[in-house]
Amino acid sequence: MSDFYPQIEAYLGDELSPEARAEFEARLQTDEALQAEVVSYQEMIDALRADASQKEAVAAFRQMIEPFGEQYFAEEPSAEVKEVAWKPPQYLWMVAAAAVLLLAVFVLLPKNIADPSRSVSEIALAEMPPHDKLEMFMGNGDSTELAAAKLLFNAEKYAEAYAPLNTFLQQNPTNRNIKLAVGICLLETEKFAEALAKFQELETEGHRFFKQKGAWYTAMTLLISGQETEGIQRLEQISDTEGLYQAQAKTLLKLLRK
Amino acid sequence: MHPRMSAYQHQLTALKNHDNSFIQQVYQDCSPSIKQLILSNGGSISDAKEMFQKALIDTYEKALKDTFTLRVPICNYLYRVCKNMWLNELRKKGKHVTISDVEGYKDDGTGDVMVQQEEAAAEEKRVALMMRHFHRLGKQCQQILKMRWFEKKSYQVVAEHLDISYGYARRRGSECMQQWRRLIEEIID
Numbered sequence: 001m002s003d004f005y006p007q008i009e010a011y012l013g014d015e016l017s018p019e020a021r022a023e024f025e026a027r028l029q030t031d032e033a034l035q036a037e038v039v040s041y042q043e044m045i046d047a048l049r050a051d052a053s054q055k056e057a058v059a060a061f062r063q064m065i066e067p068f069g070e071q072y073f074a075e076e077p078s079a080e081v082k083e084v085a086w087k088p089p090q091y092l093w094m095v096a097a098a099a100v101l102l103l104a105v106f107v108l109l110p111k112n113i114a115d116p117s118r119s120v121s122e123i124a125l126a127e128m129p130p131h132d133k134l135e136m137f138m139g140n141g142d143s144t145e146l147a148a149a150k151l152l153f154n155a156e157k158y159a160e161a162y163a164p165l166n167t168f169l170q171q172n173p174t175n176r177n178i179k180l181a182v183g184i185c186l187l188e189t190e191k192f193a194e195a196l197a198k199f200q201e202l203e204t205e206g207h208r209f210f211k212q213k214g215a216w217y218t219a220m221t222l223l224i225s226g227q228e229t230e231g232i233q234r235l236e237q238i239s240d241t242e243g244l245y246q247a248q249a250k251t252l253l254k255l256l257r258k
Numbered sequence: 259m260h261p262r263m264s265a266y267q268h269q270l271t272a273l274k275n276h277d278n279s280f281i282q283q284v285y286q287d288c289s290p291s292i293k294q295l296i297l298s299n300g301g302s303i304s305d306a307k308e309m310f311q312k313a314l315i316d317t318y319e320k321a322l323k324d325t326f327t328l329r330v331p332i333c334n335y336l337y338r339v340c341k342n343m344w345l346n347e348l349r350k351k352g353k354h355v356t357i358s359d360v361e362g363y364k365d366d367g368t369g370d371v372m373v374q375q376e377e378a379a380a381e382e383k384r385v386a387l388m389m390r391h392f393h394r395l396g397k398q399c400q401q402i403l404k405m406r407w408f409e410k411k412s413y414q415v416v417a418e419h420l421d422i423s424y425g426y427a428r429r430r431g432s433e434c435m436q437q438w439r440r441l442i443e444e445i446i447d
Binding site: 005006009013040041043044045047048049050051052053054057058060061062064065066068069071072073074132133207208209244 | 276278281282285286287289290293294297298303304306307310311314315318319322323384385388389392403404406407408410431432435436438439442
């Protein structure tokens with residue numbers, strides 16, 4: 001069969017003249033052995049192309065998603081979503097750094113240090129990171145009502161989200177995701193005592209992830225509601241323990257102690 | 259609807275097209291539950307990041323192939339893939355092999371996801387088998403075939419690049435291709 005190869009290669013490499021190509025294709029119609037050879041080599045070429053182009057594409061994709069990974073899986077979550085597709089040249093970083101420094105000197109510094117009237121509650125509110133969005137499990141568990149309530153929560157419409165989320169929680173009292181969301185709705189609508197009750201329940205229920213969430217939100221609620229001493233004590237405990245909010249607790253304590 | 263089409267196929271297309279805003283949305287929407295899943299089952303933030311990135315790249319590789327169909331929302335799919343990968347990690351470390359789901363997650367699509375993984379895996383295996391034998395060829399053979407068939411260079415260019423004669427490049431191209439084919443057929447037969 002190797003006798004066919006030069007012609008097959010010229011055919012697959014698109015190197016035949018129109019006349020030679022027509023002649024080869026006419027022969028292909030009737031010659032089953034030739035058909036099998038062509039199919040076989042075409043599959044090998046396809047595999048080679050797929051493998052090589054996939055490696056290139058995957059390398060580009062990996063490079064593209066890396067900054068998102070850094071951003072969304074940071075130990076200390078960033079406060080806002082940043083555009084990551086474009087990487088500025090080195091000198092722009094230096095210009096940006098200088099701008100940030102100037103901003104810190106002329107804007108932030110006077111506000112935190114020269115403006116002692118800024119209360120603990122205001123600092124805590126300003127430094128509180130954005131709440132995690134509620135995961136949507138559409139077509140896979142969420143009722144229409146729950147999906148609508150989650151959308152309200154994710155749109156930061158906490159007053160409107162509270163009632164349907166709380167109704168769901170009463171029917172599903174062990175759902176800690178929703179309990180956390182209900183607590184956040186209460187905190188955001190300044191119903192501090194009720195919010196504290198929800199966060200403290202999460203802290204005592206023994207689930208590692210929600211325990212840390214509960215502790216953080218308890219500290220934040222105490223600080224925001226003016227219970228400074230207790231709030232700072234809770235913050236110190238979080239800052240001394242390895243966990244989700246350790247870095248944030250340390251940063252906030254530094255600001256509060258200035 | 260075509261049996262292979264699904265309501266979520268556009269998500270694969272966006273992934274395949276490196277759609278920056280879609281990918282950012284995927285991170286925003288899907289990362290919290292995966293973070294929670296891994297942290298609740300003995301892992302760290304960096305484990306969660308690694309699982310998520312691996313699952314996303316794996317989904318992207320599947321998106322590049324037309325044989326793969328996404329039949330559940332991408333967040334549910336990534337969650338399931340991460341859960342399977344984390345379970346394997348725990349097994350490798352000899353740790354407990356049960357894993358608790360994120361609260362509120364009801365897994366109605368597990369079987370479907372597994373079927374999709376198997377379907378795509380058959381095609382992947384075929385290509386992987388051919389490429390395994392390709393990598394058994396000598397370095398020069400691999401270079402000639404890649405330049406000839408992937409980069410679509412003429413034998414004249416191949417010869418100049420490898421500092422060999424045109425005639426030798428052409429003959430080696432033919433020999434290498436047939437050698438590769440024999441290696442594949444040895445296994446198939």
